Amino acid sequence: MSITSAQRPDVQEPWRQEPMRPAVRRLARPRPSRTRTGDLLAVAGFIVVVTLGIWWQHGGLTGLLAGGVSTLSGIGQVFGLIAALAALGGLVLTSRPRFIERRYGQDSLLAAHRWFGITTVLALLVHAVADTWAWGAATGGTIVTGLVDLLANQAWMVAATAGTVLMIVIGLSSWRRLRQRIPYETWYFVHLTGYLAVLLGFGHQLTLGADFATDTFAFWWWSALFIATAVFIMYARIGDLLRSLTRRIYVTAVSREANGIGSLHVSGPGLRRMRVAGGQYFNVRVMTRDLWWQAHPFSVSAAPTTSGIRFTIKELGEDSTSILRARPGTRVVLEGPYGVFTVEQAGGAPVVLVAGGVGISPIRALLEDCTPQQRPIVIVRVRDERDVAHRQELERMVEARNGVLHVLAGRREWFTRNDPFSPDILRTSIPDIAGRHVFVCGPASLESAVMTGMRKAGVPTRNIHHERFGV
Ligand SMILES: Cc1cc2nc3c(=O)[nH]c(=O)nc-3n(C[C@H](O)[C@H](O)[C@H](O)COP(=O)(O)OP(=O)(O)OC[C@H]3O[C@@H](n4cnc5c(N)ncnc54)[C@H](O)[C@@H]3O)c2cc1C
Structure with missing residues (x-):
């Protein structure tokens, strides 16, 4: 009696196998600029x-x-x-x-x-x-x-x-x-x-x-x-x-993250040859009847891979709200990536990452690019604990990189009286602050408070990096 391959687990039948899915890999990082x-x-x-x-x-x-x-x-x-x-x-x-x-x-x-x-x-x-x-x-x-x-x-x-x-x-x-x-x-x-x-x-x-x-x-x-x-x-x-029009990229899902914040997940064959670093952003054009004529800048909020890019978006106005209603399968045109708010700026030095509200988006992606030697200290400023997007991911990544996560939740008035970014508090709570690079993204008022506090605490200006969410 002959034995069929179905009965013999050691015999492979390629035609019965699931089609091979290419392995998911991190997209390559942008090449360093040679412009002087x-x-x-x-x-x-x-x-x-x-x-x-x-x-x-x-x-x-x-x-x-x-x-x-x-x-x-x-x-x-x-x-x-x-x-x-x-x-x-x-x-x-x-x-x-x-x-x-x-x-x-x-x-x-x-x-x-x-x-x-x-x-x-x-x-x-x-x-x-x-x-x-x-x-x-x-x-x-x-x-x-x-x-x-x-x-x-x-x-x-x-x-x-x-x-x-x-x-x-x-x-x-x-x-x-x-x-x-x-x-x-x-x-x-x-x-x-x-x-x-x-x-x-x-x-x-x-x-x-x-x-x-x-x-x-x-x-x-x-x-x-x-x-x-x-x-x-x-x-x-x-x-x-x-270049952006020839890349085939589509919405794959929309997910809820926190109060008034959601994520747009996109993917497609157009991603494969892209070079993107955590902290960079794209001008995102969602090709629906109402939105195709305008592009909005959004930062990638996780390490971009061949299987997809995630944008974490705050429902600020009409368009950001409509973008988070896009259906899976909707074509998306991504112009970019742009920006130099990337971990390369730190040159391997330890870092402090400060996010206010949806500024968590590039900060979350930057954290993923940090190494355990950089012992990232992540400070997230929100009005309410429920406003922290991607909290579990942050906790997991901080732990894996020998870092710490601080969530500063509360009303602005309280923080004005008890400034967490005063030089004294910064020096006491982060003794090696002067040797760290600081990345900050959030409302202009938070950015300027952080930048002033950090400078006074001894961080050289050239080691403070910020991404502005406005024009
Ligand atoms: C470099 C960069 C990265 C950003 N990354 C993120 C992110 O990851 N997540 C997130 O939620 N938001 C991000 N933003 C902000 C986001 O682009 C705006 O919140 C969004 O465009 C608001 O659009 P709206 O029509 O819903 O709101 P509106 O109420 O029309 O506008 C709200 C604010 O956004 C500004 N804005 C509106 N349209 C644009 C545009 N096309 N380009 C630039 N600014 C615009 C307006 O000047 C206004 O100050 C980023 C902005 C910049 C400049």
């Missing part, structure tokens, strides 16, 4: 020196020092150049070029973009007033007659004026007091018109700009700067968007 600050400053310096060199060669400095209308016109010219260069620099910074973003992080780029924006608007105002005034004075009139004459008789001046008005509106909409009153989406779309504003100003620079109208080299230098900026932005922004 010196190189970037050299490129920026070269552009500024050549541009000002052209201005100087055309007698810009002599005119500036000549007095009267010439001085006014010289001020207008030089501030026009400053405004244009700052605007181009600002656009480059906000286009999230990977090789720069990986080095400094998106929030530093946005902070720098803000300064470039302020410079652009202020320089533009000086340029517009000085040049219009000089134009009016040169024809024996006033600033008003100068403006009327420019608008009526000079090519591209209507466009340039529209661009200036747009820039001022963008500047005003970013003024913190106004920014907090307008919905994020309105602010964002107003901000997008910055590209148009820069473009509208370009024509009058070539036709009226004393430096570019008559000098072929200067004309091509200036045109090349604008073309190079446009190509750079398209490469960085559209490249990122296209």
